Amino acid sequence: MERRDEFLSEEDLDLVNLSVEELDLYWRLWLTQAQITNDMDRAAYSHGVFDRDPAFSD
Amino acid sequence: MDNPYIRLTHEFNDGRLRAILASGQAVVLYRLAIMSKDGDWILREEAEALTHVIATLARHGARYRYGAPLDLRWLAHGWSAHLEFNEGGLRLRCDFVTRPPRVEPETLRALWAAPVQKEAPVVSLPVLAEIKKTNREKDYAVIGELARRMDDPRLELLYSRSARDLKRLAAEHPTVAQEAATERPLLARLREGREEIERLLDLERRALMRKNEDRLDRYLEAARPWGAEWPRLSKELAGQPLAEAHETMVVKAAELLPEKA
Numbered sequence: 001m002e003r004r005d006e007f008l009s010e011e012d013l014d015l016v017n018l019s020v021e022e023l024d025l026y027w028r029l030w031l032t033q034a035q036i037t038n039d040m041d042r043a044a045y046s047h048g049v050f051d052r053d054p055a056f057s058d
Numbered sequence: 059m060d061n062p063y064i065r066l067t068h069e070f071n072d073g074r075l076r077a078i079l080a081s082g083q084a085v086v087l088y089r090l091a092i093m094s095k096d097g098d099w100i101l102r103e104e105a106e107a108l109t110h111v112i113a114t115l116a117r118h119g120a121r122y123r124y125g126a127p128l129d130l131r132w133l134a135h136g137w138s139a140h141l142e143f144n145e146g147g148l149r150l151r152c153d154f155v156t157r158p159p160r161v162e163p164e165t166l167r168a169l170w171a172a173p174v175q176k177e178a179p180v181v182s183l184p185v186l187a188e189i190k191k192t193n194r195e196k197d198y199a200v201i202g203e204l205a206r207r208m209d210d211p212r213l214e215l216l217y218s219r220s221a222r223d224l225k226r227l228a229a230e231h232p233t234v235a236q237e238a239a240t241e242r243p244l245l246a247r248l249r250e251g252r253e254e255i256e257r258l259l260d261l262e263r264r265a266l267m268r269k270n271e272d273r274l275d276r277y278l279e280a281a282r283p284w285g286a287e288w289p290r291l292s293k294e295l296a297g298q299p300l301a302e303a304h305e306t307m308v309v310k311a312a313e314l315l316p317e318k319a
């Protein structure tokens with residue numbers, strides 16, 4: 001089999017095989033678990049033109 | 059789908075199309091990766107659209123984060139607005155622009171005329187790839203996979219991050235590759251070895267990352283007075299309903315945040 005360059009994980013690439021319900025469930029679970037980092041990223045921005053909330057000193 | 063960002067998109071678009079999902083949640087809807095806790099949208103650059111979005115967010119008890127007001131005066135110059143609220147144990151962040159970076163006005167008009175319909179309206183694959191040309195390494199992996207989902211060889215040539223894929227595409231579509239090289243110079247070098255193409259891809263990625271950093275630096279510099287006022291202003295806004303907080307934001311931003319960065 002010809003080798004190809006890989007960009008994403010097998011779990012990510014497997015998302016295409018999930019039904020809408022399975023994708024929904026997986027995404028909800030991921031988002032719920034990700035809430036654990038809310039304190040750590042409370043000042044951070046992942047989109048847009050701002051980088052940190054200056055109201056937080058950490 | 060029981061995805062709150064999709065539900066929110068439908069609420070934003072109640073009665074007419076005002077908001078198109080972009081970036082992280084678009085990546086989810088394209089089933090590429092789950093990598094963002096936040097929702098971000100491109101909004102129609104019309105006062106009615108912004109008024110509707112603010113009213114929708116007010117019903118959810120949203121508050122402003124540090125950012126520009128959700129107002130055309132700033133958004134039309136590329137600023138972003140940021141709000142958040144908590145619902146069902148989740149912190150939901152909502153980020154908005156009307157002028158996504160690197161997306162040409164003509165492309166944006168075409169997007170509004172015919173957005174891609176997934177579970178909600180989402181940006182097209184090429185627009186998503188442009189938005190992902192950030193200063194974060196991980197976004198280039200997403201672009202690489204996005205390119206493989208494009209069914210037009212010209213687009214695949216313009217966005218691919220794989221030397222192997224590029225060499226194959228150039229062999230299969232030599233004329234298309236030659237023409238596309240006017241937009242992406244490394245395509246003129248695809249006769250060279252894989253290692254050299256990989257080196258050129260790395261150089262291209264670093265140049266794109268620096269370009270985005272330079273763009274962000276202009277906004278960060280222009281926002282300095284606004285940032286200095288924000289710790290005090292955010293406390294004032296905390297006690298206000300969103301509609302009132304929005305008015306306060308606009309008045310204060312008119313003093314401290316230049317419309318053009």
